Amino acid sequence: MAVSEQGLTFSPEIEARLEKAARLCSEQGTTLTPLRREVLGLVLSSDQPIGAYALLDHLRRTRAGAAPPTVYRALDFLRERGFVHKVERLNAFVGCPSAADHVGHDHGHAVQFLICTRCGRVTETEDEAIIAAVAQAAERHGFRQMRATVEIEGLCRACAG
Amino acid sequence: MAVSEQGLTFSPEIEARLEKAARLCSEQGTTLTPLRREVLGLVLSSDQPIGAYALLDHLRRTRAGAAPPTVYRALDFLRERGFVHKVERLNAFVGCPSAADHVGHDHGHAVQFLICTRCGRVTETEDEAIIAAVAQAAERHGFRQMRATVEIEGLCRACAG
DNA sequence: CTCGCTCATGTTATAAGATAACATGTCCGG
DNA sequence: CCGGACATGTTATCTTATAACATGAGCGAG
Structure with missing residues (x-):
């Protein structure tokens, strides 16, 4: 820089x-x-x-x-x-x-983060199964989902050993 | 009170x-x-x-x-x-x-909230499909999940009309 | 019984995160 | 040249959370 x-x-x-x-x-x-x-x-x-x-x-x-x-x-x-x-x-x-892929219109998407509590690094994923499961759960509750985040805490591959 | x-x-x-x-x-x-x-x-x-x-x-x-x-x-x-x-x-x-159901050991569970941005109420759910999808996604990344939260924002049934 | 430990709470101060409200400046079209 | 839209500057304040140290109650070992 x-x-x-x-x-x-x-x-x-x-x-x-x-x-x-x-x-x-x-x-x-x-x-x-x-x-x-x-x-x-x-x-x-x-x-x-x-x-x-x-x-x-x-x-x-x-x-x-x-x-x-x-x-x-x-x-x-x-x-x-x-x-x-x-x-x-x-x-x-x-x-x-x-x-670059989903400009501006990813509302409703369930963005997912894998948060390593040891090294502090965060990986973002876009798992379709999670997105679908979240959408279905929301629908089942009559809930109009606008956006969602999934934050998973634990140890990444490197830190878990 | x-x-x-x-x-x-x-x-x-x-x-x-x-x-x-x-x-x-x-x-x-x-x-x-x-x-x-x-x-x-x-x-x-x-x-x-x-x-x-x-x-x-x-x-x-x-x-x-x-x-x-x-x-x-x-x-x-x-x-x-x-x-x-x-x-x-x-x-x-x-x-x-x-x-009362899962005393102290629900680590790994993906707690889920449906957050209504209009009325401010929050419903907690325990959708098995989401829990499973999250666990699988974590595993696929070699990630040792300790806990997870899913926060879904939108309009509840009452507010969505 | 009393010393010393653990746990819960009290107390004071400050760190960390976020926003409100108003001022300034720049660009551009009428 | 004026006025509106947008971006940024500026000052102050609010909200959320934690650090660090003090106090006190209860309890078991000696």
């Missing part, structure tokens, strides 16, 4: 994802501004879920005046578009690995 | 559940102290998830010195034993309707 006059620069893979996100935004008539781009880049660069205030600390390297609303507004934008998800148990944010 | 010298008194149904909880605790060698009993009673008396600070406000009616740790410690105790669950999305707590 380098600092230039345009703001932060990220690894090539992440730059590619940022480009893609920028394209998706402009197709929707919105803008991935430099600020939003930086926040998304920071989230994607973290190998663990990252908290809003940790993002803020990073942001302040380039933006002296950054304050909580700065980062929360950017996160709101990114979450609305599915580029970023919040892991509720951790009050922290992760980049969506498949943001 | 009445106030007596022994602390709060709840409705007969809730008193019955408190008695049962007290019995389960003593079987485990722990104690449902008056404080814990009051907190559990307050959670069970709420028809919606209730926040820690709302509980604190109620507690202070009978316990002048109550402070955040007072309520958080009681909640920790109750959660460890499965009498109470936290709805992560709401930072609020609900009583477990089936606390």
Whole structure:
């Protein structure tokens, strides 16, 4: 991650994802501004879920005046578009690995996280059986599902040994 | 809910559940102290998830010195034993309707909440298909699941119309 | 009986997460 | 040139949660 006059620069893979996100935004008539781009880049660069205030600390390297609303507004934008998800148990944010696939319309989807309590890493999955089971359970209760999250805590393969 | 010298008194149904909880605790060698009993009673008396600070406000009616740790410690105790669950999305707590059935060992279970964004009510379910799908997905990733929560947001039958 | 342990609670302070409310600036179309 | 939409800046505050240390009750071993 380098600092230039345009703001932060990220690894090539992440730059590619940022480009893609920028394209998706402009197709929707919105803008991935430099600020939003930086926040998304920071989230994607973290190998663990990252908290809003940790993002803020990073942001302040380039933006002296950054304050909580700065980062929360950017996160709101990114979450609305599915580029970023919040892991509720951790009050922290992760980049969506498949943001490009289901732009903006994954409501009703049951996003799933495998949260390792030892190493802190989180893997996002999209298991169809879970999605279907959740949808059916909701329907059985006469519940109109808008969105759902599944947060599974335990030990990842590496940590479980 | 009445106030007596022994602390709060709840409705007969809730008193019955408190008695049962007290019995389960003593079987485990722990104690449902008056404080814990009051907190559990307050959670069970709420028809919606209730926040820690709302509980604190109620507690202070009978316990002048109550402070955040007072309520958080009681909640920790109750959660460890499965009498109470936290709805992560709401930072609020609900009583477990089936606390008596699976005392203390429901780890690995995927607790499920149907959260109505309109009326704020939360229904807890234990859908076997979801539990199984979650367990299988975790296994497929070599993940040793300890616990899981499924939080489904949308409109309940009454609110969806 | 009394020392020392464990458990529960009290007490004070602070950390961590999130939002409200209002101000500023930029771009663009009429 | 004005006015509206949008993005960000700025200040203050609110909500949620925990750290750290103090007090006190109950109980078993010596």
